[in-house]
Amino acid sequence: MRRLLVANRGEIAVRIIRAARDLGVETVAVTSQADRHALHARMADRAVCIGPAVAAGSYLRKDLLLHTALETDCDAVHPGYGFLSEDAEFAAMVEREGLVFVGPSADAIAEMGDKARARDVVMSAGIPVVPGSDGPVDNAEAVRDFGSRFGYPLLLKAKAGGGGRGMRVVENDAAAAGLFTLARTEAESSFGDGGIYVEKYLPQVRHVEIQVLADNHGHIVYLGERDCSIQRRHQKILEEAPSPAINDDLRTAMGQAAVAVAKTVRYTGAGTVEFLFDVQTRDFYFIETNTRIQVEHPITEAVAGLDLVAWQLRIADGEHLDLQQSDVELRGHAIEARITAEDATAGFLPRPGTIGQFLVPSGPGVRVDTHCHAGASVPPYYDSLLAKLIVHGRDRGEALRRLQRALHEFHIDGVASTVPFHRWLAEQPAIVAGDYTTAYLDHALVTYRDTIGEPKGAVT
Structure with missing residues (x-):
């Protein structure tokens, strides 16, 4: 190359x-x-x-x-x-x-990128999936039929793409028509494919994903998990590795399941197999595979000590993956905060513009991935991500303290940013304890709106 x-x-x-x-x-x-x-x-x-x-x-x-x-x-x-x-x-x-x-072959992308087809592939490998439709549904009536069989709430999901776009939670029959139209329209505009499928919505779960690396010679390893449960409207806000909820036995079981999925479609490159983990039953269910590098890949890089993007290039160039599963050693704990050009006090409304000051944190265990700088333009046409703040520590406590310290050093003006929101979030008891589900943030935002303004001691 x-x-x-x-x-x-x-x-x-x-x-x-x-x-x-x-x-x-x-x-x-x-x-x-x-x-x-x-x-x-x-x-x-x-x-x-x-x-x-x-x-x-x-x-x-x-x-x-x-x-x-x-x-x-x-x-x-x-x-x-x-x-x-x-x-x-x-x-x-x-x-x-x-x-x-x-990346993977076009065939593998087609097989795993279409979530409805991916479910069939995974079930054939004996891996549990969340109850869902056999394929895309054509109208709201099909959604209601599914609800009558499995009960509400339901989750509508775009069959192509990801990132929370084309996703809606349906609570009852009356909401089905309007939400189906919204999900289909958003999926069409985001991915050029308005196909929607439906599955049972599980409210008390964590979103846990397994990173895999596969070369062109049939060798596949998994690199532990990332917990992506801190989400707003299915958009990830904060991620950490490893998951506070996963023990070694579960990590092995989920990793082996992810490798089985990758082998089934002859996957190559870096990929992510995503699961829902039921915190009450401690069962896990496949939900989708992302056939690309993930936004949150740096926290896996931090704990695994690997450059995943470099490995994507090396694998694409035909190199053998010189790493056995027994060689994978996860060290310490890493957390990533996504910093976006959004006003959290106004319902996370995007605020494009021109950046004034852009002062990023540094020091031991702190990394900032960004394309921004003082004077840079933030256009309104694309995703509002400004930067990813990644911290790494010997354990979760050290990583969390570094996150809190780094957020107090981070300063952006000229455009609104979610830095103040993340300062508040990083100090919430549930985050500190690591005790949360995918439903946590929507409830916590009620408290944040009541708290509007900078947390005590924050840099302004």
Whole structure:
């Protein structure tokens, strides 16, 4: 691999460019008109503006991305996360042109990226799944039929994509029609596929995901778990590794299940197999596979001591994964806080604009992945992620103290950010104790709204 097209923007594009440079691989960045002066464009060996600000005319244009890769003599394409990262057609287009798609095969993406098909694959491997529809449902009446059989609440999910988009919780028959329309519309606009399937909603669960790495020679390992239960409207806010709720026996069982899923579809590269963990019964259920690098991958890197993006590139280049399962040793504890350009005091309303000061924390055990800097523009067209604050400690207590310290050092102005919210969140008793479920944050936000303003002692 000599030259890599980075088919993405923002933080993940910067992350890929750095990994490629460490391996001696040249990079070509693509930008929209809104991102022509963005950090990833300046860091790459070459940058090409491919279209207007709106993603549908630039970052989602498969033809333009492929044309750019060929015109700039790239060997490979890295899709990052979001956008076309789980688009089987795009992966197939790249493969047909003789380029390397940094990720699993188009067939594996199609099989696992379609959540309804993925359920069938996983059930055939004997892994438990949450009760759900056999495939996408066509209308609200089918949702009501499912509710009459399994009871409410139900969860509507987009069959393509992820990130909480196209997801709605349905509490009763009366809400089915309106929420089905909303979920389908959001799925269509986000992924170009309005297919929706339905499953039973389990309220007292934790969202636990297993990171796998698989080379092109049939070798697969799992790298422990991440707990992603701190969510708002199915969007992850805070993640940690390992999970405070998972013991060694469960970790092994879930890891082996994840590897079985990967083997079933001949998976290659970095991937994540996601489960719901019932805190009462201590059973776990497969929910989906993300056939790409995850936003929260740095906390696995911290505890496993591996560069996952570099391994994506090395595996795509044909290298053998020189790591046995017995070699995987998870050390310490890591936590990631997603810092977004949103106003938490106004219902997390996005607040694009131009960043003034951008002072990031540092010191032992602190890492900040970002594409932002003082004077950078935060456009309204894309995801509002500004930075990922990652902390690592010898144990969970040290990691949590480092998170609290680092958040007090983090200062952003010019645009609203969720730094003040995270300062508050990191000190809540349930977070400190590690005792929470996916339902926690929606309830905790009621308290936060009553508390509006900076927590005591916070930097302003």
